[in-house]
Amino acid sequence: MSLRHAILVLLQDQEASGYDLAREFANSIGLVWNATHQQIYLELGKLNEQHMVSFRHVPQEGKPDKKLYSITEDGRQELIRWLKKPAGPARIRDAFMVKVAGGQLADSGALLGELEQLSKQRRERLATFEALAQRLDEQGREENLYSYLTVRRGILDQRAWLQWAEEVRQALEHASVGLPTS
Amino acid sequence: MSLRHAILVLLQDQEASGYDLAREFANSIGLVWNATHQQIYLELGKLNEQHMVSFRHVPQEGKPDKKLYSITEDGRQELIRWLKKPAGPARIRDAFMVKVAGGQLADSGALLGELEQLSKQRRERLATFEALAQRLDEQGREENLYSYLTVRRGILDQRAWLQWAEEVRQALEHASVGLPTS
DNA sequence: GCGCGCTGCGCAATCCGTTGTATAAGCACT
DNA sequence: AGTGCTTATACAACGGATTGCGCAGCGCGC
Numbered sequence: 001m002s003l004r005h006a007i008l009v010l011l012q013d014q015e016a017s018g019y020d021l022a023r024e025f026a027n028s029i030g031l032v033w034n035a036t037h038q039q040i041y042l043e044l045g046k047l048n049e050q051h052m053v054s055f056r057h058v059p060q061e062g063k064p065d066k067k068l069y070s071i072t073e074d075g076r077q078e079l080i081r082w083l084k085k086p087a088g089p090a091r092i093r094d095a096f097m098v099k100v101a102g103g104q105l106a107d108s109g110a111l112l113g114e115l116e117q118l119s120k121q122r123r124e125r126l127a128t129f130e131a132l133a134q135r136l137d138e139q140g141r142e143e144n145l146y147s148y149l150t151v152r153r154g155i156l157d158q159r160a161w162l163q164w165a166e167e168v169r170q171a172l173e174h175a176s177v178g179l180p181t182s
Numbered sequence: 183m184s185l186r187h188a189i190l191v192l193l194q195d196q197e198a199s200g201y202d203l204a205r206e207f208a209n210s211i212g213l214v215w216n217a218t219h220q221q222i223y224l225e226l227g228k229l230n231e232q233h234m235v236s237f238r239h240v241p242q243e244g245k246p247d248k249k250l251y252s253i254t255e256d257g258r259q260e261l262i263r264w265l266k267k268p269a270g271p272a273r274i275r276d277a278f279m280v281k282v283a284g285g286q287l288a289d290s291g292a293l294l295g296e297l298e299q300l301s302k303q304r305r306e307r308l309a310t311f312e313a314l315a316q317r318l319d320e321q322g323r324e325e326n327l328y329s330y331l332t333v334r335r336g337i338l339d340q341r342a343w344l345q346w347a348e349e350v351r352q353a354l355e356h357a358s359v360g361l362p363t364s
Numbered sequence: 365g366c367g368c369g370c371t372g373c374g375c376a377a378t379c380c381g382t383t384g385t386a387t388a389a390g391c392a393c394t
Numbered sequence: 395a396g397t398g399c400t401t402a403t404a405c406a407a408c409g410g411a412t413t414g415c416g417c418a419g420c421g422c423g424c
Contacts, residue, residue, distance in 0.1 A: 008285035087277035095269035102191035160342035
């Protein structure tokens, strides 16, 4: 259970609403830990009850009011405590990979189409991360060291995936030559 | 929910016991989809009720009896149906990455130690995958195409991680020069 | 004028997944 | 003789995660 810790890490830099956090989970941190808005709102509620975060109401015009959360001293202590003990093993659930593994039964054309679509998403993400890395570098890499390293992980991950996708594309195009396209 | 589909993919090649599957989930497929033995036994039970797998009792001496499961025609149909529809997004839970992102509060020394340990595991995995890839290649890459591509994904993933780890190591060693080790 | 998408919050039900416990036999080490 | 690992299966309890639903107003395009 370290969704709470991921939230605390994000709140360390700046106060944020549940909605803000949900967006960050969909982008940057999403590469490493994902969560939906329902999960985040629930966890923020629990963290508040346990005095690890506090919030202030911010009325807005044209938009719904929001709650801006910030980390408390208790929250910071909990984060430090958690950082000290070894992290649990990384877990993944990649349905597309399962499909590739079972590819004999699949339609190569459909698989290639899906691969193209995912590649497009990965290329976009790569561009975003590269821009972000450059920005952090210009601002001073030392001050943003941990953010910079996290983004680097994202970049290397996207590149590795895209390289693999290229291998798959070539292999499947070869394999589907002369086969029915259906 | 595609633990069931991962199981069906594995059973496509050969019949296996719950224990066999658990081992495969801990190794090869574990890179892509992980599951514990309890989860697997439970899912096998459900798959059996829904006539997607069948099993035969195999009495053993010196060891407990086992149930060897194989995929049925219904199971194969379900797999094909699932392969046709687009895969859900990949999900990850990497607690160590969360720790790096929140690294300002952490002890660099401890983080470096954990990094070393994880690197060792990754290097071992890389060696296993490289050996497996070579074996598949010698047996004929065409016949084992989908297994080969899955293993390639594993190799590229480990290499990318190790490259990143090297960057982190250098950055943290720089950063911790002159700082208190506590 | 109508639908769609974005911003923003939240509840409820159900399903998935983890953790703990249990049984049972052989083998290796101390 | 005791401890712990491996093979092999399984139940029960709890907590985490997904899915479905609901409210609410603004802006954009057709």
